[in-house]
Amino acid sequence: MTTTSWVDGADAGPFGLAHLPYGVFSTTKDPAPRIGVRIGEQVLDLRALATGTFFLPWIRPAFHEQGLNGFMAMGPPAWRLVRHQLTELLADRRHADQSATLLTPASKARMHLPFNVADYVDFYASEEHATNLGRLFRPDSDPLLPNWKHLPVGYHGRAGTVVPSGTPVVRPRGQRKSKDGPIEFGASARLDIETEVGFVVGVGTELGTPVSPDAFAEHVFGVVLVNDWSARDIQAWEYVPLGPFLGKSFATSIGHWVTPLDALAEARVAAPVQDPAPLGYLQETERFAYDLSMSVHWNGTEVSRPPYRGMYWTPAQMLAHMTVNGASLRTGDLYASGTVSGPQPDQRGSFLELTWGGRDPVDLGEGGTRTFLEDGDTVTITATAPSAEGGTIGLGEVTGTILPALD
Structure with a gap:
């Protein structure tokens, strides 16, 4: 099958035929949200395509929905069939004239949350991140x-505060306590990011049915970039003994475009060796991670390049642990990796780590210096991954700007 598209400019960018991520968009002329697939700087309208006879009859209804959930629930056979059909359509120039009428410039598409989020779980899968935080918070004891190293630590977040990229983030308020000061209520003064990778569940399970790590690709539809905004001062006071709550539940941003797992086939790499070996339910026949090169821009200045490939706990292990007690999966479940950090200082995926707890300000050039987020600051997270024939794809970015706290 050819790897070039008739869509102008698609082959040279991050959204070529090897990618084809799914999203939900609308336009000024047609404000009803509908599913599209990104190809170059265009969005192919799948609702319009499904109005004809292009897709099989049992698949067409899913593309008349206003979110991806119906299509995701159909499972891998439908995912692969549609991906194959779309690749052929966008590669074969015989379809160019007719299909070009179904394209909308990405610049004119208003993007929406790509799927209805059922549940949201956030993990803590980077050994480097966990070690850094341990050294910051427990300097006189073992950081881990x-x-x-026996289980993927995680917590349940609030699905209702998962928002699409570009949604402004209002500075949260809550209780805070300085080391020697009184308990206060007010706006967070230590607002932070967490650079993460999210995994979107397509196929659900019955309550009481664990999922093996080897069944990862049977349930997970695709990947989105995630920024799990964090109010570190609120979090520090409230998290003992039950963990994150108001310090993280005010907003979690995800990218507009869901990258199918098949688009990341060339990005699979061996995951780090685990010592000690995990218990049986966490052991994988083929232990793999994804070679995602991430980048964090703070007010336009790149401040970090976290590498996802070194994460200690894999997405398959996170899925297995999340369900081992019998917890069910639902279409639209989102689980995220936790902060992605590497071994080098410029690979840290949170500002808490980059500034070492606020001790070392980050230089933003003409934008001055920062320790934590100020009102008006914008953070953008991007990532690239290897694709077929030595190329790369670019995952849909996630960006957000901080607004002042409400009075």
């Missing part, structure tokens, strides 16, 4: 707590 005893359970960390």
Whole structure:
């Protein structure tokens, strides 16, 4: 099958035929949200395509929905069939004239949340991130707590505060306590980011049915970039003994475009060796991670390049642990990796780490210096991955700007 598209400019960019991510968009002329697939700087309208006879009859209804959930629930056979059909359509020039009428310039598309989020779980899968935080918070003891290398630590977030890229983030308020000061209520003064990779569940399970790590690709539809905004001062006071709550539940941003797992086939790499070996339910026949090169821009200045490939706990292990107690999966479940950080200082995926707790300000050039986020600051997270024939794809970015706290 050819790897070039008749869509102008698609082959040279991050959204070529090897990618084809799914999203939900509308236009000024047609404000009803509908599913599209990104090709170059265009969005192919799948609702319009499904109005004809292009897709099989049992698949067409899914593309008349206003979100991806119906299509995601159909499972891998439908995912692969549609991907194959779309690749042929966008590669074969015989379809160019007719199909070009179904394209909308990405610049004119208003993007929406790509799927209805059922549940949201956030993990803590980077050994470097967990070690950095341990050194910051527990300088006189082992940075990793005893359970960390035996299970993927995580917590349940609020699905209702997952928002699409570009949604402004209002500075949260809550209780805070300085080391020697009184308890106060007010706006967070230590607002932070977490650079993460999210995994979107397509196929659900029955309550009481664990999922093996080897069944990862049977349930997970695709990947989105995630910024799990964090109010570190609120979090520090409230998290003992039950963990994150108001310090993280005010907003979690995700990218507009969901990258199918098949688009990341060339990005699979061996995951780090685990010592000690995990318990049986976390052991994988083929232990793999994804070679995602991430980048964090703070007010336009690149401040970090976290590498996802070194994450200690894999997405398959996170899925297995999340369900081992019998918890069910639902279409639209989102689980995220936790902060992606590497071994080098310029690979840290949170500002808490980059500034070492606020001790070392980050230089933003003409934008001055920062320790934590100020009102008006904008953060953008991007990522690239290897694709077929030595090329690369670019995952849909996630960006957000901080607004002042409400009075």
